[in-house]
Amino acid sequence: MYTKTMTRLFLAAVILAACSGNSLTQIQPGEIWPDTEGRHINAHGGGILKQGKDWWWFGEHKADSTTKALVGVTCYRSRDLVNWKYEGVAFSVSDDPDSPITKGCVIERPKVIRNPKTGKYAMWFHLEHKGYGYKMAHYGVAVSDNIRGPYSLVSWGRVNPGHWPANLSDEERAAIDAIDLDAPVASGSPEWEEQSRIGRFLKRDIEEGQMARDQTVYVDDDGKAYHIYCSEENMTLHIAELSDDYLSHTGRYVRMAPGDHNEAPALFKKDGTYWMITSGCTGWNPNKARMYSAPSILGPWTRHENPCVGPNADLTFLGQSTFIIPVPGSKANEFIFMADIWKPKHPIDSRYIWLPISWKDGLPVIQWQDSWTPEL
Ligand code: GAL
Numbered sequence: 001m002y003t004k005t006m007t008r009l010f011l012a013a014v015i016l017a018a019c020s021g022n023s024l025t026q027i028q029p030g031e032i033w034p035d036t037e038g039r040h041i042n043a044h045g046g047g048i049l050k051q052g053k054d055w056w057w058f059g060e061h062k063a064d065s066t067t068k069a070l071v072g073v074t075c076y077r078s079r080d081l082v083n084w085k086y087e088g089v090a091f092s093v094s095d096d097p098d099s100p101i102t103k104g105c106v107i108e109r110p111k112v113i114r115n116p117k118t119g120k121y122a123m124w125f126h127l128e129h130k131g132y133g134y135k136m137a138h139y140g141v142a143v144s145d146n147i148r149g150p151y152s153l154v155s156w157g158r159v160n161p162g163h164w165p166a167n168l169s170d171e172e173r174a175a176i177d178a179i180d181l182d183a184p185v186a187s188g189s190p191e192w193e194e195q196s197r198i199g200r201f202l203k204r205d206i207e208e209g210q211m212a213r214d215q216t217v218y219v220d221d222d223g224k225a226y227h228i229y230c231s232e233e234n235m236t237l238h239i240a241e242l243s244d245d246y247l248s249h250t251g252r253y254v255r256m257a258p259g260d261h262n263e264a265p266a267l268f269k270k271d272g273t274y275w276m277i278t279s280g281c282t283g284w285n286p287n288k289a290r291m292y293s294a295p296s297i298l299g300p301w302t303r304h305e306n307p308c309v310g311p312n313a314d315l316t317f318l319g320q321s322t323f324i325i326p327v328p329g330s331k332a333n334e335f336i337f338m339a340d341i342w343k344p345k346h347p348i349d350s351r352y353i354w355l356p357i358s359w360k361d362g363l364p365v366i367q368w369q370d371s372w373t374p375e376l
Contacts, residue, residue: 024082026371029317029353030341035076036085043074044340044350047111047216047323049121049147055081055325056147058090058112058123062347067284068130069093069107073123075148081325081336081354081374090149091123091142100140100156104130107140109264109322111217112147113225115246120144122246123151124217124227137211139229141247158209159229159240160249165202167254167299176203197259201232210238210253214263216323217242218297221269226297228256228265234281237262239298254298262290267297268324268335268357275364277307277337279320284342286315291364307357310368317341317368319353332356332375337366 024034033041043059050056055078061071073091076084091110093103101107106128114121120143127140139159142151168176176199185192185200192200205211215229225242227249232238237260240253256262262278269275274294280287289308292301312318319339327333333356341351356372357364 026373027082027354028371029355029369030319030351033084033352036083039086040348041076041084041086041352042348043076044342044347044352045109045322046338047109048325048338049112049114051114051147053079055079056087056112057084058110060108060110061089062350064346064348067106067344067347068104069101070103072101073107073110073125073151077148080376081327087148090144091125091151099153100127100129100138101153102130106134108213109215111215111323113217113219113246114147115225115244116223118245120245121147121151122154122217124215126213126215126229127156134213137213137231139212139215139227143247154247158205159212159227159231159238160251160253161207161209163251163253164206165238165255166252168199172199175199179203193259196232196235199232199236199255199258201235202255205232212238214265216265216267217246218267219246220297228267228276230263230265232258234263235259235261237265237278256299256301257292257303260290260303264321266321266324266338268326270335275324276301277321277324277364277366279316284344286312286318286320286341288314289316289321289366304363307364308366308368313368317353317355319351324357325354327374327376330375335364336374 046059057076061074063070072089072093075087075090077087078084094101108126110125112123123142125140127138138156140156141154144151210231212229219225225246227240236258237256241250261281263281264279266277276292278290288306291304291307294301319341321339323338325336335357337355339353343349
């Protein structure tokens with residue numbers, strides 16, 4: 001059933017597609033982005049995987065008036081990163097009310113990687129069970145023999161129960177031991193902030209496993225893959241090593257930027273340096289992007305200034321990071337920054353910001369452009 005907003009969106013997209021002869025030449029950040037059938041692309045919080053000559057875009061299907069998952073993860077295919085053909089639902093929600101992925105759950109920030117040993121595709125995502133808001137803070141992982149799916153659920157839950165981070169010094173561990181979990185601290189108070197940084201929630205969740213909300217996955221040059229997720233009540237990011245088949249965690253992980261309150265991690269690597277762009281934590285509302293770099297994916301990570309430049313640069317151009325697309329060999333856009341402009345009242349109308357990353361004084365810069373054409 002089409003509501004007014006959907007009809008308006010569809011018409012706008014059709015007009016745009018008709019004007020462009022159904023073949024777009026430019027990316028227009030923040031505008032309606034019609035697929036090859038003229039419908040605004042519905043793949044939010046997404047990620048891109050290149051296979052052969054094809055680029056595949058996986059993202060959250062968003063409905064008209066709820067941010068909950070009513071459909072699942074959609075996928076689109078392109079040869080030029082501008083014109084995208086809808087390829088269907090790669091990972092579907094379930095009609096079974098007892099399933100963890102039952103219709104009405106939350107499935108966010110899906111990312112797909114291919115395992116070279118098994119040849120299978122692994123889709124990692126943030127999963128919240130229906131009826132629990134954002135309380136569960138679970139990861140989910142699904143697998144498929146084919147890139148376009150269907151993906152089937154492998155496992156879900158909290159991350160690495162029983163394991164302590166690999167990068168805790170003896171002093172840090174002693175400070176955590178000294179935290180009395182039975183002594184309440186007021187949420188948001190300076191003491192709460194300090195204890196979050198030290199590891200109050202890490203300690204609280206050791207047995208059950210660590211919280212995992214906003215997330216991405218990254219495959220390094222040596223073939224090792226990592227799950228990067230927002231943990232410890234959204235106060236601290238974790239970077240966790242994945243098993244050789246990319247379908248589970250190994251138990252080895254590090255804390256990153258403890259207490260910095262980061263969400264929406266997106267990573268890339270250039271000349272041996274790892275770069276991470278994140279957001280602050282203001283829900284669907286935009287905030288100022290953050291940036292970090294490290295000589296190794298497991299750290300140590302150094303914080304830099306906001307890389308965005310242009311109108312609304314201090315609000316990430318009204319968006320929130322989700323992924324960075326590597327385009328090896330391209331001089332103009334070797335890395336493309338992807339972000340979402342969320343519209344929580346009309347989620348289907350959420351927009352995309354894709355911009356090339358440039359460099360100034362050795363640091364990444366994301367310069368706003370109204371329109372641009374990727375060079376492949
Ligand atoms: C954002 C997060 C989104 C979604 C939203 C819910 O901060 O990046 O993926 O979880 O919060 O409020």
